[in-house]
Amino acid sequence: MNTNQKIKFVAVLLTLVVLFGLTAIAQEDDADQRYTIEVVTNPDFAPYEYLVSEEYEGIDMDIWKAIAQALDCNVNFNVMDFDSIINAIEAGRFDVGASGFTVTEERKEQINFSTTYSTAHQVALVLKDSPLANAKTADELMNKSVAVESGTTGYYLAADVFGEENVTPYNTYTDVIQGLVSGYDQFAVLDDLVAESFADKYGTLKILDVSIPGDEIEEYAFTINKQNVQMLQYTNRAMEYLQGMGVIDDIFAYYASINYDPEQVGYFSAHPEKLAEIDVVVKYQPTDKYTIQVATNPDFPPYDYTVSGDYEGIDMDIWKAIGYVLDCNINFNFMEFDSIINAIQTGRYEVGASGFTVTDERKEMINFSNTYAVAHQNVLMLKDSPLATATSWEELQNVLVAVESGTTGYYLAADVFGDSYVYPYNTYTDVIESVLTKYSAFAVLDDLVAISYVEAHPDELMILDVELPGAEEEQYAFVFNKSNTELLGYTNKAMTYLEEKGIIDDIYAYYASISYDPEVEGYFSAHPEALKKLEVLVHYVPGQMKETVQVATNPDFPPYDYMVSSSFEGIDMDIWKALGKTLDFDVNFNYMEFDSIINAIESKKFNVGASGFTVTEERKEMINFSETYAVAYQKVLMLKDSPLATATSWEDLKNVTIAVESGTTGYYLAADDFGDSYVHPYNTYTEVVQSVLSGHDAYAILDDLVAVSYVEAHPDELFILEVALPGAEAEEYAFVFNKADTRLLEYINTAMIYLKDTGVIDDIFAYYGSISYDPEVVGYFSAHPEALAAIQVIDHYTAEDPGSGTEGKGWLESFWDEIIKNFVEKDRYQLIIMGLQNTVYITIIGLALGLLIGILSAIVRSFHDLRGNFKILNAIVKVYITIIRGTPLLVQLLIIYFIVFASSGLNSIIIAGIAFGINSGAYVAEIVRAGINAVPKGQLEAAESLGMNFNMAMFTVILPQAIRNILPALCNEGISLLKETSIAGYIGIVDVTKAAMLIRSQTYSAFVPLIGVALIYLVIVLILQYLVGILERRLNDAYR
Structure with missing residues (x-):
């Protein structure tokens, strides 16, 4: 070989080496581009996971090696103690937990489970x-x-x-x-x-x-973070492929063949060629999927309700469809109805979905999506009510009307029957319970809600066929923060697609088919394949990424908003799921009290309020409404055995207490028709219905489908009284948006029109109709995920910076305007006066009873300590003090109201006073006892040496000194009792705090009513402290 040949040979050799090196680098770079799935495990669980020479082996490990191969990913195993893995997954430290996890309902509340792959016992x-x-x-x-x-x-x-x-x-x-x-x-x-x-x-x-x-028998599955839906979907897709190819069966067969020996290498370590044979199904690269936070009140069946913790209802299913269409996650969040718009305004949630009626007043505070339902206000009462034969609203006067605070029914009832007869409740549950327990003569609520509650209590409740003056057809829409116009726009596009596809119609049909039963799962929960049929129209990512529309809702409003096994379901939710799919965004549902949603939307806490919001002119001043999506009517829901069950007109329903959800249409309708003094406003429809069931209220007033849903849940107890309430008109539901969020509103309205045109919204309503609006049945897209998958993405919604806006009034002028609006306009100060009176009454009753119980209990304990007397009484007192001081006051109040004094006929204020008195007595007892013990024992001995008996010495020598010592503590207890009465609103009493919440639900002003109430409490406390100071000084002078 000559020199030239040698040079050529070396050149060729070097070229080959360089090419080989470049190929290796390229392969390494390609490998580096593969996503590495971080799997956390506890390799001490053979044959599922164990170590052999520091190599991870076992059934779980081999399945994940196969999944990684199918997804063209790397997999990295990490060690952790078993009971720490789920927390680590929740915290996002790892992608997947794989350590033989048993699927349980409790764990489902924390994390998502993959497809199951094994059983055990x-x-x-x-x-x-x-x-x-x-x-x-x-x-x-x-x-x-x-x-x-x-x-x-x-x-x-x-x-x-x-x-x-x-x-x-x-x-x-x-x-x-x-x-x-x-x-x-x-x-x-x-x-x-x-x-x-x-x-x-x-x-x-x-x-x-x-x-x-x-x-x-237990089922094993892998655990994945709730927010990492994409990882879950890809994992399940890969597992479906592996199961179809028999790979998982081969893995189990191998370990059985080695007798599950934890010292043997695993399947793919023994047979690496088997791993190489697995095809790449899809390349997994994680991308953030936006989660729309939907605030709903699941106490508004069939629009919003819960079944086994899952949100169900027309609203929920619409939102599931919206979320699917926009390729988004949806998180339903529970909230009182009259708080949802506030939550949307404050930006806490993005959407309010709880059968919101589109109104001009709300439009001023939030944006509404496209409407998806039409509602009318109905009168719901007990079948055996004296008013059950009422034929006109005039016959329903001068009785207590139950409504949900902040709803169209509330305002309608207040207008028709007068505030003094309207009991606004926080929830429709409370409204219904008030009717069932005969505290309220009837309830005013949306038509489908009323039907739903009648379905839940078919033997007790009925809808009275009485038209209320001023009750017009309402359109339902979801509510959004004004500044979140991007989300609103995507939602509307998704809803338009869902309507065109018939999804919303399917949802409504489903709930109609289940007679709006609030105990039946929603459309998509019952038909998950329907959700999967929807097409992702666009990948919703606000601001360059897929957006998560935060929807504030109160999942206590079935069938529009409810929960089933911690899943938000209902018409509103399903519309939003469909909107999410249509506009390619994530939907996260957020729980909020209904009467706080509009304020939350106004303050930009959430993008949208979706909880069966009735469109009203008053609301339009605060928020924007979407396209309406439902029409509702206020219904009267009551016990079948109610004396009012035979009422034929609203006049037969007068002079009884009415359960309503605070801030709802039913609340205002009941207040208008029957007067504020008869209306018990509850935070949720659950409390409304419970109030009726327990006999505290004669009936409830709530939306028709919601009533139907609750009747379905209590078919043997409730029915909808066919009585027309004055002022009860067809209401339109819409979603609420912040005024500044015109972009989101535009997108949502477009999507909702699309969903209407494609029949998606009709499908949602049809589905809930098919399940009789049962709030225990999963929603439309939970039941029919294929329907959500079939929804096309028509646009890609991205949020824009709404900017600072134009310069408005000075803060002082704006603040003064807020004071006028909240306290002067429409004589709203009278609500504060009423609340102050009730607060004082409750405080006086509670303080008097607390002092009596406390002093007697202290004497019993002191006598026992000093003389050994009253052993049995002392034991009883000790148990009483332990229980009362060891449990929350709110729980005690609810137990005493709904259980102990159910159907007692006692005035709610007296019951509240008794509850607060029993609670205060436990603390007073210990204060008095401590004062007695603080008196030197020599005083007692000296008194007895002077010839006094024990009783005389105690009451003439010891107690007077003890009272002087404990007076400051007793006064502090009285002040604390005064402030504790602020929770009386939970049982429908309009105290000062509840009055402020009712004003907020009317004006959607987030802070001024609360500041006013805080000042009232502060002034009262300062006055009491001043008087106590005078008393202390006089006592000190007397003892000098």
């Missing part, structure tokens, strides 16, 4: 030479030490069956087995395959043929 493992080795029943294992791994199914089962005192929880299964082998524990409870694996490893162990009580 719990077994008992013992040493072969143990005295328990021949046990045949679980009874033979009682009172024996049992080893378990902390946080596992075995741990909870062992604690339930064998008692926590006998359970030893360890951090790992290795420690569990060590505790068993060492003789520290007598047996262990663990999963069957895991037990087989350890029995194979340790020849000294055996599995008992014993059935453990409560042991059921």
Whole structure:
């Protein structure tokens, strides 16, 4: 070989080396571009996960190696204690948790589960030479030490069956087995395959043929963060492919063939060629999916309600469809109806979906989406009500009317019957409960809501066929923050697509088919395939990314807004899901009290309010309304055995208490028709209905579908009274938006028109009709996810910076205008006066009763301490004090109101005074006792040496000195009691705080009413402190 040949040879060789190096670098770069899925596990759970020479092996590990191959990803395994994994997933530290997780409802509230891949059950493992080795029943294992791994199914089962005192929880299964082998524990409870694996490893162990009580077949799945829906979807897609190809079956078969030996390498380590044979199904690259936060009040069936913690209803299903169409997540958030618009204004949530009626007044505060329903106000009452035969609204006068605060029914009732007869409740549940318990003669509420409650209480409630003056057809729409015009625009485009596709019609049809039963899951929960049929029209990402529209809703308004197993369901929710799909954005539903949603929208806390908002001129002044999507009527919901069940006109419903949700149309209608003094405003429809059921209120006034939904939930107790309420007109529901968010409103309206034209909204309503508006049935898109998948994305909504806006009035002038609007206009100060009177009454009753109970209890305890008397009474007093001081006052109030004094006929103010008095008495008892103990014992001895008996010495010598010592503490307790009465609104009493909330629900002013109430409390407290100071000085002078 000559020199030239040698040079050519070397050149070729170098070229090949360079090319090989570049190829390797390119491959490495390509590998680096692959996403690495971070999987956290506890490799102490053979045969599912274990280590062999520091290599991760096991069934779970092999499945994830296969998933990574199918998704063209890398996978990295991380070690963590089992009971810390879910928290780590929630915190976003890892993508996936894989350690034999059993699917449970409790865990579903924290994380999402993948498709299940295995089943298991719990077994008992013992040493072969143990005295328990021949046990045949679980009874033979009682009172024996049992080893378990902390946080596992075995741990909870062992604690339930064998008692926590006998359970030893360890951090790992290795420690569990060590505790068993060492003789520290007598047996262990663990999963069957895991037990087989350890029995194979340790020849000294055996599995008992014993059935453990409560042991059921468990399903294993991987855990994924709730927000990481994309990871969940890709994982499930890959698992579906692997199951179809038989790969997962091959993995299980391999481990069975090695007897689940934890010292053997795993399937793909033994057969690497099998991993290489798996095709790439889709390349996974994570992208943020926007979550629209929807605030709803799931107390408004069939629009909004909950079934087993899941949000259901027409609103919920529409929002699921919107979310699917816009390729978004939707998070439903519970909120009182009359708080939703406030929450949307403040930006807390993006959408309010709870059967919001489109009104000009709301449009001034928030934006409305396209409308998706039409509603009318109906009168709902007990079938046996004396008013059940009423034929006109005049017959319904001078009785208490239950309405939900802040709703169209509330304002209508207030206008027709007078504020003094209207009881505004926080929820429709309270409204219905008020009717059922006969505290209110009837309720005024939206038509479908009333139907829903009648369906829930078919034997008790009825809708009275009476037309209320001023009751017009309402259009429902979702509500958005004014500044969130981008989300509104996307929502409207999605809703338009859903209507064109018939999805909203399907949703309504479904709820009609279930008779608007609020105990039946929503359309998409019942037909998840319908949601999947929808097409993603656009990937909603606000501001260069997929947007998450924050929807404020009160999921207490089935079928429009409710929850099923922590999932937001209902017409509003489904429309928003469809809007999300149509405009390619995420939807996150956020819970909020209904009467706070508009304020939240105004303050830009959320983008949209969606909770069956009735469109009203007053609301239009505060927010913008979307296109309407539903029409509702206020209905009267009452117990079937109510004396008013036979009422034929609204006049028959007068002079009884009425349950309503605060801030709702039913609240205002009841207040107008029957007067404020008869109206009990509750925070949620759940409380409204509970009030009717418990007999505290004669009936409730609520939206028709919501009433139907609750009737469906209580078919043997409730019915809708067919009585027309004066002022009850067809209401239109719409979503509410912030005034500045015109961009979102434009998008949402476009999408809603599309959803209407395509029939999506009709499908949603049809679905809820098909499930009788049952609030325990999942929503349309939960039941029919294919319907959501079929919705096309018609546009890509992106939010824009709304800017600072034009310069307005000075802050002082604006503040003065707010004072005039909130307290002077329409004589709203009278609500404050009424609330102040009720607050004073409750405080006086509570203080008097508390002093009586407290002093008597203190005397009993002191007599026992000093003389050993009253042993039984002392024990009773100690239990009383422990229970009262150890439980929340609000819980005590609700128990006393809804349970202890249910159907008692007592005035709510008296019941509240009793509840506060019982609570205060426990604290007064300890204050008085401490004062008695503070008096030197020598005083008692000296008195007795002078010939006084014990009783005389106690009442003439000890107590006078004790009172002087405890007077400041007693006065402080009185002041605390005064401030604690602010929770009286939870049982429908209009105290000072509730009065402020009612004013907020009318004016949608977030702060001025609350500041006014705070000043009232402050002035009263300062006056009391001044008077107490004078009294203290006089006592001190007297004792000098």
